[in-house]
Amino acid sequence: xxxxxxxxxxxxxxxxxxxxxxxxxxxxxxxxxxxxxxxxxxxxxxxxxxxxxxxxxxxxxxxxxxxxxxxxxxxxxxxxxxxxxxxxxxxxxxxxx
Amino acid sequence: xxxxxxxxxxxxxxxxxxxxxxxxxxxxxxxxxxxxxxxxxxxxxxxxxxxxxxxxxxxxxxxxxxxxxxxxxxxxxxxxxxxxxxxxxxxxxxxxxxxxxxxxxxxxxxxxxxxxxxxxxxxxxxxxxxxxxxxxxxxxxxxxxxxxxxxxxxxxxxxxxxxxxxxxxxxxxxxxxxxxxxxxxxxxxxxxxxxxxxxxxxxxxxxxxxxxxxxxxxxxxxxxxxxxxxxxxxxxxxxxxxxxxxxxxxx
Numbered sequence: 001x002x003x004x005x006x007x008x009x010x011x012x013x014x015x016x017x018x019x020x021x022x023x024x025x026x027x028x029x030x031x032x033x034x035x036x037x038x039x040x041x042x043x044x045x046x047x048x049x050x051x052x053x054x055x056x057x058x059x060x061x062x063x064x065x066x067x068x069x070x071x072x073x074x075x076x077x078x079x080x081x082x083x084x085x086x087x088x089x090x091x092x093x094x095x096x097x
Numbered sequence: 098x099x100x101x102x103x104x105x106x107x108x109x110x111x112x113x114x115x116x117x118x119x120x121x122x123x124x125x126x127x128x129x130x131x132x133x134x135x136x137x138x139x140x141x142x143x144x145x146x147x148x149x150x151x152x153x154x155x156x157x158x159x160x161x162x163x164x165x166x167x168x169x170x171x172x173x174x175x176x177x178x179x180x181x182x183x184x185x186x187x188x189x190x191x192x193x194x195x196x197x198x199x200x201x202x203x204x205x206x207x208x209x210x211x212x213x214x215x216x217x218x219x220x221x222x223x224x225x226x227x228x229x230x231x232x233x234x235x236x237x238x239x240x241x242x243x244x245x246x247x248x249x250x251x252x253x254x255x256x257x258x259x260x261x262x263x264x265x266x267x268x269x270x271x272x273x274x275x276x277x278x279x280x281x282x283x284x285x286x287x288x289x290x291x292x293x294x295x296x297x298x299x300x301x302x303x304x305x306x307x308x309x310x311x312x313x314x315x316x317x318x319x320x321x322x323x324x325x326x327x328x329x330x331x332x333x334x335x336x337x338x339x340x341x342x343x344x345x346x347x348x
Contacts, residue, residue: 040134
């Protein structure tokens, strides 16, 4: 058996502030498991009525793009200006774009 | 309303105030940053309940005492909290077991108040507090299970906490002239009426935590009539020193 870890794993916290909006990353915290992570997130990140819903994800389960891949991943979009919605008239009814 | 209702509300308010003060001692000493904030949040919830309850107790008493007069200018003999909540924090296990034993009781008491009392102001305070103490109860129960069903050391230590605190729990369910008068007036059921459900719920938590429920033997009591442990006066000295030195001082 391996030695017990002295530090709890890191969790990333996502909070939805209002119905209709998406969950936003607000920070991270340590917790022994998912239940404790939700409970800690409630105490650390929603003390001032910030949330209606909480997601927690183990930080180690997140796969991130590496900074060195930046050119390959993002540069090709630079000259595709027609992908921007600025060429279209948005109806007033459409919000949160 | 019963003549003694203010006395009874004072007991509720003092339970919340004294436990709030104890928990706030954890601020910046918590076992982890997240738990430090959790304990401080719970302390602030309890302080909010204490403020509302002491204000109401002062109004029902009718002698012009407000929340500050009741919190800062009574001696230990005039406090009406149960002994359980005034005990020193000890280690985190002691604190969390004390919290679990009290939270389970607080939920039942506020549930009864929110739905049954004839005092509508008290019912409103209870309805608000109920949401808070339900969270406290979930938090402390979760921790008792984690520690009890954790490592060999955490199990041993939290079992010792439980054995040490258990004799103080019976006081919560005692009734006297005040609680009987309030019961007859429709303010609240007798404390004894919570015993069965509390025992059932606490036993379920202890079972999940693989802890052994102590056999009740000694009955440590006296808080409701002002006979406290030595620990309360030290705690009050710290809590009251500023207002007693500079009466009426404000931030």
